Amino acid sequence: MCNKCNTSTLTRRKFIQTTTLAGAGLMVANSSNAAAADKKPQNIKTRGYAATDESGVLSPWEFERRPVGDDDVLINITFASICHSDIHQMKGHWGPQQYPQVPGHEIVGVVAAVGKNVSKFKVGDRAGVGCMVDTCLECEHCQGQGEQYCPETTFTYGYPEKTSPSGISQGGYSTNIVVRDHFAVHIPDHISDQEAAPLLCAGVTTYSPIMRADFKPGDKVGVAGIGGLGHMAIKLAVSKGAEVYAFTTSPDKVNDIIAFGAKEAIVVDDLSKLAPYNGTLDYMIATLPVHYNVAAYAATVKPYGFYTQVGMPERFELTMNAIGLSFSRANFNASLIGDMQETQDVVNYCAEHNVLPQIEVIKAEDVNKAWQNVVEKKARYRYVIDASTI
16 A cells, blocks of 8 residues: 555544544533433434345445444444455345345444443544444353354344344444444554454454464465455465465466465366365365355365365355265364454454555445456455545
8 A cells, every 4th residue: 555545544544533532522511401402312323325125236325323322332434345245145145135224344433432331442542343233242152152153143234233223233334333342343553444444354254263273384274265355364374374275266366366475376267276285285264255166175175174164155055065075074164253352353463463455445436336346256355445435
C-alpha cells in the first residue's frame, strides 16, 4: 500500500476518532435534557447495502439498529471486507433467507458509544467485529470450547435477533453497528483499519486450525484453494515455519503464491496433478468454497496426518469417496471460524509479525461487481469496502 494511501487513512481515522469523542462529549453534556425530553432509548439510524431477494443484488438501504444497551458498544464503521460466505448466504445457497439483509462480518471502525457496564472499550478506541455478535456466554462452549459452538450463537447477519428492529442481525456493509462488547476486539495501532478487516473472518478461520495443528518448522503444509482464506493460510503457515505447497485452479495466481512464501504452487487443472504429492504432506487446510473431490486432495496427506476443511460450499455439502479416504488414512475434520480469544490473537499476531492480507479497497457502489469477481475467482485477494462511501 502506498504512503499516500496510508497517510490518507491515518488522517481519516484521526478525524473519525476526534469527531466521535466530540460527539460523545455533546451527548454527555445534553444527557439530562435528553432524558427529560424522552426517557425511552432511541434506535440508531444507519445506512447499508442490502440484498432484497435471492438474486443477491445489493442496493442502498436505510434502517435502524437497537439502542446501545448496558453491555453494548456502538461502532462507526470505517471498513468492511467481502467474504465468499456473504455471497452464498445472500443468494440463499445455505437455505431460505429473510430480506432485506445486510451482509458483512469483517468489520473495523471506531467506538462511538459504550454501555454503562462496558470497561473493555472507551469512546475513540478502534474495534473489530467478526462472525458473531452474541451467545449465552454461560455454557461449556462459551466458557472454553469456543463461543461459535454455543447453540444460542447469533451470527453477524441473517440470524434471529429479538433486539433488532428488523428482527434479524444486520451486518457490516453499513455505517455503524451495535454489538455486545464481548464480541468486539481491539485493533492494534500498527495495522490499518482496511488491512485488519479481513482478519476478522479470513484471518481467524485459517489461524485457528493452523495453530491447533501444532506443526513443527519444516513440516510440509498444503493449502487448497488460494482466495481470501487461502492466501492468508499460506502467509500464516509460512510465518510459523512451514514448507507450504499451494494447490490452485488459477494459473495466473502462481507468481502471487510464490511471493506469499509458498515453496511450490501446483495448478490443478486435472486431478492427476495431485498424484506426485500423494502421501507427502503433514497437514492440509482446504479453503475451497465449492464442491470438489475431497479424497483426491486428502490423498496428499501422510497416513495419520490431518486434513481440515474450512471452505463452505453450497448447501454446506461435500461428497467423499470412502475407499479413497481409507487408503489415505488422513484424519479429516472441519473447523468453524475461531473463538473470540483466537480472533483477538490473530489480529495481534498479524499486526506484530506483519502478516497482512492483500487487499483492494473499493467504493460501496462497486460491491456487486466485486461480488461477481469473487465468484469468477478474479479477486486479488480481499475486497474491502470503504464505509465512508455508503
